[in-house]
Amino acid sequence: MTSVSDDSSPSVRQRRPTMRDVARLAGVGIKTVSRVINGEPNVSPGTTERVRRAAADLLYEPDLHAGNLRRADGRSRTLGLLVSSVANPFAAQVHRAIERVAIEYGYAVLAASLEDDPAAELRAVTALARRRVDGFIVTPVRDDQSYLRVHVDRGTPLVCVDRAPRGIETDCVVTANVDGARDAVRHLLSFGHRRIAFLGDLDRIETARLRREGYVTELAAAGIDVDPALVVLGLHDDATATAVARRLLTLPDPPTAIFSSQNLITIGTIRALQQLGLEHKVALVGFDDVETGDLMKPAITAVAQDPDRIGRLAAERLFAHLDGDTSPARQVVVPTRLIVRGSGEIPAPGGAAH
Amino acid sequence: MTSVSDDSSPSVRQRRPTMRDVARLAGVGIKTVSRVINGEPNVSPGTTERVRRAAADLLYEPDLHAGNLRRADGRSRTLGLLVSSVANPFAAQVHRAIERVAIEYGYAVLAASLEDDPAAELRAVTALARRRVDGFIVTPVRDDQSYLRVHVDRGTPLVCVDRAPRGIETDCVVTANVDGARDAVRHLLSFGHRRIAFLGDLDRIETARLRREGYVTELAAAGIDVDPALVVLGLHDDATATAVARRLLTLPDPPTAIFSSQNLITIGTIRALQQLGLEHKVALVGFDDVETGDLMKPAITAVAQDPDRIGRLAAERLFAHLDGDTSPARQVVVPTRLIVRGSGEIPAPGGAAH
DNA sequence: CAGGCTCCTGACAACGTTGTCGGGCGCAAG
DNA sequence: CTTGCGCCCGACAACGTTGTCAGGAGCCTG
Incomplete structure (x- = not known):
């Protein structure tokens, strides 16, 4: 029955129908329309059907916000x-x-x-x-x-x-930022690394601080002093990370492994390693998985979040x-999950501590 | 002056203040509050200040939806x-x-x-x-x-x-889906490829159809018949793409180049190429740039969208x-932009047409 | 046949805000 | 002194909906 309203092409600005309009068309009170729309009980099947039809004919859409204004729970959903x-x-x-x-x-x-x-x-x-x-x-x-x-x-x-x-x-x-970071560092330690660099995000970001804490804690547990020259904070995009990683890697006594503590930083670091041709020589573990990490050479070992x-x-x-x-x-x-793919399993040169 | 409301820890459920509350506290009418909140003119500086203070004291937040109900333009912003x-x-x-x-x-x-x-x-x-x-x-x-x-x-x-x-x-x-696809195919043609596979998304998706159209058109323009065996549609995730690409690449007469028409399909295709050790032998151009495409070997040539x-x-x-x-x-x-990085510039073996 | 119950229905107020309108005040002009 | 105008300000209705309540119809029970 649903009468298709005049379908002429020149679409004209129309008023949006309200419950009042539906009520008028269905020949019922406005509250009855409200009841039908909200599925409240105690409306006769015949009335329900007439209201449904009228609402459909008018393409009525209830105004959620107007309802909330009065509704007991006041929920905007x-x-x-x-x-x-x-x-x-x-x-x-x-x-x-x-x-x-x-x-x-x-x-x-x-x-x-x-x-x-x-x-x-x-x-x-x-x-x-x-x-x-x-x-x-x-x-x-x-x-x-x-x-x-x-x-x-x-x-x-x-x-x-x-x-x-x-x-x-x-x-x-x-x-689990601290634990995840410790896992990453422990993994690198197990391949003989002693000079592990840390590349961190802006220190005002909590996750960045916690991951650094994990790095420091795990090194301490292994009896290794943190070399301040290998810790760089405040990185927030891949370009800066590339620049910083290049600088670290060309130091007189460069790190043998890098723990990059965030997605974009990891990407920037990979770029630096590739530019210097060191991607198969210096180990890398990233925090937060890089989506296509398995397609790179070496594939990227990462601490994946969930x-x-x-x-x-x-x-x-x-x-x-x-x-x-x-x-x-x-x-x-x-908890995090360490995904072993290759870049984190490059052993330290010599295999012994510095 | 803003009196800090009792800051005891056991935070209690409180009523949300309305304009009425602000009006009462400021000793003005409710409409005057409305005027101040909305920056309407014709309110004396003194009154404005009192209302501002009252609103701040109560941490009043206007109800945007209630306002829209009455507001002339009815905009919910x-x-x-x-x-x-x-x-x-x-x-x-x-x-x-x-x-x-x-x-x-x-x-x-x-x-x-x-x-x-x-x-x-x-x-x-x-x-x-x-x-x-x-x-x-x-x-x-x-x-x-x-x-x-x-x-x-x-x-x-x-x-x-x-x-x-x-x-x-x-x-x-x-x-520019058609033009972008044609660019990709033309690029591959210019490196001598004649057997170019097309990996497409679900055909009910318009962009998938248009990219296929571009592929077909450009091949036709070069006087090449489309080999139906090299055209696969209906791919929507990388795993399926990998499986299909593997099948194509192990055909008796495999394609020498692949045009993958969507992000995830490109990734799946790269995975297949790597698994078969063909990533330096078979050319690949993807539609829609892969974010870390420059870090792969070979780096991925792609038609980038904007x-x-x-x-x-x-x-x-x-x-x-x-x-x-x-x-x-x-x-x-x-328009799209072809980003040349390596995977798309692998020449066809022999360099001559089939 | 009265009383009471259940089911169905609509009139009305209310939600928090803004538009309209009119009143009061101060000031300049006639 | 009156008139008129501009500035402030608040009472009131209205927006589209839901909660409350009361009334009428139908039925069962005693």
Whole structure:
């Protein structure tokens, strides 16, 4: 029956139908339409059918936000996600995992990319709060998240991913950064390396600090002093990493192995090694897997994170809170996995310590 | 003066303040608060200051959706983005570019990942429509987008990215798929290849069809018949691509070059070549650049798309419509760029045609 | 046949905000 | 002194929906 509305090509601007319009067409009260749309009980089958038909004829779409205004739970069925950078493959994977869970719960995801800019974090939280998202999943970029307390107190749960928050106690899902870094370094040590360089991201980023801590701890456990000349921090893109790696590798007493503590840094380091023709001589282990690492020569040994699991766990914690879970904040640590492919198994020259 | 509200640790659930609360605290009418919050004129400096202070004290955040309900333009300052897959690096780059433009305009982005599932496209559009996004940027997945007509007619502009829509006339920003594919094939022809394989994505995806068209056209222009045995469609992940490439390469009369028409397919193909030890013997050109393509041996020659430009142009077209531009629908084609790195410059054995 | 229960339905207020409008005040001009 | 105008300001309705409530119809029970 659904009468196809006049289908002439010159599409004209039309008013968007409301429940009122549907009610009029179906010859019922507006509240009855509301009941049918929301699947509430106590509407006769005949009425239900008439309302359904009218809604379909008008291509009616309910206004979720208008409903929330009055609805008891006030839920917008939207959650806010703050990601370090949409273009970072790790973050993209986390995003996808979160969205998958969100869809299961009938939620949409408002995502904002921070590009590791502290000001962007504030801007994005404000933008999301004004849109009344039901919950936040945040990758902390600022060095203090206490400003989020007020949102939690007002009933908007918060889960942090990838990095622990500061200034607020809240659920948080992170990679085992220290252990993963120790694994990487231990692996290199087991191939006889004693001069292992560390290439780290900006030290204000928590994961960068933790990975450095793992590096230092594992060296200490092996009785090796950290050579400050082999530790470079503050790298955030591959070009800088290439330059720094070249400098280290051309030192009078260069490292025999490199632990690069982040994706882009690893890529920059590989480029430097290839440029100097050292990719088969100097060992390399990266933190965070490089997607095509198995296609390079040598293939890249890496400490892989599990972004899918991290995203899923974070989303599940958030929905648990939305379902009323009030258990105390806890930190979930997701272990890493060392993927052995070749670049990390190049033995130290001579095999003995310096 | 901003009195720091009682900072005891046991954070208690609090009511979210409204304009009413701010008005009461500032001792003014609610409409005056509205004026101050929205920067409307004709409020005395003293009153403005009192309202500002009250709003800050209460940590008031306006409810954007409640405002839209009444606001003349009814703008939610949110736009909906449907992306083929959040995990696809190309799509992620497009997403980022769009978000950058959106932020400039004070907009937030509601993104949904479709995973190339036609049903997901419908679901996502409905979810976004109910949230009253001001505009759609859609990567078409279904074979018909006419269902979006009604949203456009009701004043929600639509721009398509990456793939042209069907069943509706609307702005659209796409890669020069045919020309790019022809460039790739011409490049291989110039190195003497006559048996060039084509590895394509699912044929229901428009870009896959267009790239195949480019392949066929360029071969025809060179007077070469397409050997059906060398054309494989329907590949959508790297594992399948690897299997298919292996099969082709072990044919009695194998191809001397491969044109892989998508990112993941290229990766799968490289893996097959390496497994068979043919990576320096069989030429390869990929459509869509592989991020670490320069680190492989041989480095990968690719037809690079420009996701940044595509995303930016799409967002700008959308905002132009939101600003009242009513010019007719147009298709913007973004050219590709052939990046020569090595894998595509392996000459055909013998150098002569079959 | 009265009373009570269940089912179905719609009038109305309310959600938090903005548009409209009109009133009060101060000041300049007639 | 009156008039008129511009600036501030708040009461009120309205946006599209849902919660509350009360009323009517139908049925069963005693």
